[in-house]
Amino acid sequence: MSKGSRSVQPLKSVNRPRDLTRDKVIEAGLALLDCEGVGAVTMRAVAESLNVTPMALYNHVSSKDDLLRAIAADILDNANxxxxxxxxxxxxxxxxxxxxxxxxxxxxxxxxxxxxxxxxxxxxxxxxxxxxxxxxxxxxxxxxxxxxxxxxxxxxxxxxxxxxxxxxxxxxxxxxxxxxxxxxxxxxxxxxxxxxxxxxxxxxxxxxxxxxxxxxxxxxxxxxxxxxxxxxxxx
Amino acid sequence: MSKGSRSVQPLKSVNRPRDLTRDKVIEAGLALLDCEGVGAVTMRAVAESLNVTPMALYNHVSSKDDLLRAIAADILDNANxxxxxxxxxxxxxxxxxxxxxxxxxxxxxxxxxxxxxxxxxxxxxxxxxxxxxxxxxxxxxxxxxxxxxxxxxxxxxxxxxxxxxxxxxxxxxxxxxxxxxxxxxxxxxxxxxxxxxxxxxxxxxxxxxxxxxxxxxxxxxxxxxxxxxxxxxxx
DNA sequence: ATCAGTAAATATACAATGTATATAAGAAGG
DNA sequence: CCTTCTTATATACATTGTATATTTACTGAT
CATH class of the missing domain: 1.10.357.10 (Tetracycline Repressor, domain 2)
Incomplete structure (x- = not known):
């Protein structure tokens, strides 16, 4: 921000806290799944609920299928x-x-x-x-x-x-x-x-x-x- | 074809035989389903296999879900x-x-x-x-x-x-x-x-x-x- | 035959989606 | 400060379903 000498404007959010984790992504996806159904679990929706760009998710999840699998696994792992x-x-x-x-x-x-x-x-x-x-x-x-x-x-x-x-x-x-x-x-x-x-x-x-x-x-x-x-x- | 005096070029296919029927659409969809799986049944793929524009299908099928339902119904109806x-x-x-x-x-x-x-x-x-x-x-x-x-x-x-x-x-x-x-x-x-x-x-x-x-x-x-x-x- | 009216096909376009690619912003270590 | 790595962003593209408007072919009345 203090630099700002480049031709490109500051991006979406100047402070991008580096605190996105795989668990947060999974949790957000799970919330969407529970509330709105499987159809609502889109990469964009998950990203938005985390105030993050869609592509940010791909640092923690290799694909949408991977995310869905992780959501399902998370549910089942916490079961007895x-x-x-x-x-x-x-x-x-x-x-x-x-x-x-x-x-x-x-x-x-x-x-x-x-x-x-x-x-x-x-x-x-x-x-x-x-x-x-x-x-x-x-x-x-x-x-x-x-x-x-x-x-x-x-x-x-x-x-x-x-x-x-x-x-x-x-x-x-x-x-x-x-x-x-x-x-x-x-x-x-x-x-x-x-x-x-x-x-x-x-x-x-x-x-x-x-x-x-x-x-x-x-x-x-x-x-x-x-x-x-x-x-x-x-x- | 013989007319061709309008400002717009002849469309994709000059002779558009009016012979597309619901059954043909269903049949084409079924063929795709059987050969390539449910993921291959897209409106565009079905249309292409019939040498027709995607939107042409919508004169015989109200939606993709309608098509899929018709395919399933077709299979089951022909069963004993x-x-x-x-x-x-x-x-x-x-x-x-x-x-x-x-x-x-x-x-x-x-x-x-x-x-x-x-x-x-x-x-x-x-x-x-x-x-x-x-x-x-x-x-x-x-x-x-x-x-x-x-x-x-x-x-x-x-x-x-x-x-x-x-x-x-x-x-x-x-x-x-x-x-x-x-x-x-x-x-x-x-x-x-x-x-x-x-x-x-x-x-x-x-x-x-x-x-x-x-x-x-x-x-x-x-x-x-x-x-x-x-x-x-x-x- | 001619001409309107209708049905069926086309052309175009748009929004939603997953994701590839390139870039920029921080953090870490020297 | 400079390099380098990680993580987020921005942009873009291909694929999908389908809305809308347009064009063509067929039909029937005149």
Whole structure:
């Protein structure tokens, strides 16, 4: 400023405090994600909320994807999926109830987790507790992983449904299929009507117990097989 | 062409055949979706593949979202989810195996179906056959819908995983959590290694049977609660 | 045929976005 | 003070969706 002999005017802000950090960028991005949704997380918006030029962010974040990944990782890292219960079923239920709660607390997170390029490795944080519980329950390691994938997919999807509202069909397609969901209430096959307020929590609990009941059946089956050394057909 | 007396030069194409239709736009978009993925479906790319100006599309499609929705609807409308089998379990399994097959045949579809704004009402096409089968099996209507949502979410998610490759963590996060999946093979908790080629089909079958086993358990439970009604041949 | 009217394509333009590149302002060390 | 490195800025560009205005081709009445 005291120099000012160059042809170029002083830039946007004369005092540029050197205190921008990666954490601040992530935090600002997270705030935007929580308040306005994933669509609002633009580099310019994050920069503006930090009173900084868009390009300043690139000193702390290599790309927008990197930022989104860091946001998702930040959320998941600060979570605890271990309920500390002894019963495997309680443990798994707690784990995914927590997962779901986090997704609902941060609308837009499920969208990020659906995108492999963006989802951080820590999406698999709950895997550890789940695999431990399932292996303790007697499930094979392979089936444990398969079960885990079933559970994460289901949980993320359910949370995403809830966060972003149900499906809407603006135009009734072609009439041959009348099912549609509109607003919160929905109308589906053959004029069937369901409660205007869909209870996502109950639906999640139901789906979760479906899967866990299935796990129990699988365990029982493998136990029986091990006891009788006979081939189980399943079907 | 023969006229050409105006001050403005002949435009891009002198003969502009008036043969652009909504179906052609949808078809071109679908081709792009299948070949290059959802990211390649831009208005400009679709227009170019039809030898037409981007804005020409807007005479047949009200927006890009409308186009994407139409593409998804087109795929689903040309599908049949009714296997025609009598056993409810076979019926539901067929329905979602078909759903999955469609998602895999059209990579990028699952991405569209994950977006409520874009998913057409016909995502619920398989709902009819599923609800019929489940109600025939003795499940209540409410639980039938819940089960259906569990199944679609699971199926779409699984297909999406498979279509877009598993999660990748470029940088090992913070080390405390070592789980990650890289490439086709993946490494997870505590140095656990799994087969390099993950069998998505087997994982889907496993998850599906988990859910269906859970349904059976739910039916048994409600049967028992209702006293003893043995008319419905669950198992 | 001619001429208006309409529908469909074009041309142009603009705003939003991610990010490459070059530059300037401080801080650090000699 | 001078060099050098880091961090922020300024500018610019390519890509996207799409609004607006314009031009062309087709249609139907006269």
């Amino acid at each position: 999926f271990d309920g500390g219960t002894s019963d495997w079923r309680d443990q798994v239920a707690y784990c995914f109830a927590e997962f779901r709660a986090i997704c609902l607390r941060h609308p837009g997170l499920s969208r990020l987790l659906e995108t492999p390029d963006i989802a951080p490795g820590t999406v698999f944080a709950p895997m550890e507790v789940t695999l431990n519980a399932l292996s303790q329950a007697g499930l094979s390691e392979l089936d444990g992983v398969r079960t885990y994938f079933t559970l994460v997919g289901f949980t993320i999807m359910q949370a995403d449904y809830q966060s972003r509202g149900p499906y809407i069909d603006l135009e009734p397609a072609d009439g041959t299929r009348s099912q549609r969901i509109a607003g919160r209430g929905y109308r589906m096959v053959e004029g069937m009507e369901l409660p205007r307020e869909w209870d996502f929590g109950a639906a999640f609990d139901f789906g979760l117990s479906l899967i866990l009941d299935g796990v129990e059946a699988a365990i029982r089956r493998s136990d029986r097989q091990r006891g009788q050394t006979s081939d189980i057909g399943g079907e | 989810f009714d296997g025609g089998t009598s056993d409810w379990r076979d019926q539901v399994a067929y329905c979602f195996a078909e759903f999955r097959a469609i998602c895999l045949r059209h990579p990028g579809l699952s991405r569209l179906l994950e977006t409520p704004d874009i998913a057409p009402g016909t995502v619920f096409a398989p709902m009819e056959v599923t609800l019929n089968a489940l109600s025939q099996a003795g499940l209540s209507e409410l639980d039938g819908v819940r089960t259906y949502f569990t199944l679609v979410g699971f199926t779409i998610m699984q297909a999406d995983y498979q279509s877009r490759g598993p999660y990748i963590d470029l940088e090992p996060a913070d080390g405390t959590r070592s789980q990650r999946i890289a490439g086709r093979g993946y490494r997870m908790v505590e140095g656990m290694e799994l087969p390099r080629e993950w069998d998505f089909g087997a994982a889907f079958d496993f998850g599906l049977s988990l859910i269906l086993d859970g349904v059976e358990a739910a039916i048994r439970r409600s049967d028992r609660q209702r006293g003893q009604t043995s008319d419905i041949g669950g198992e």
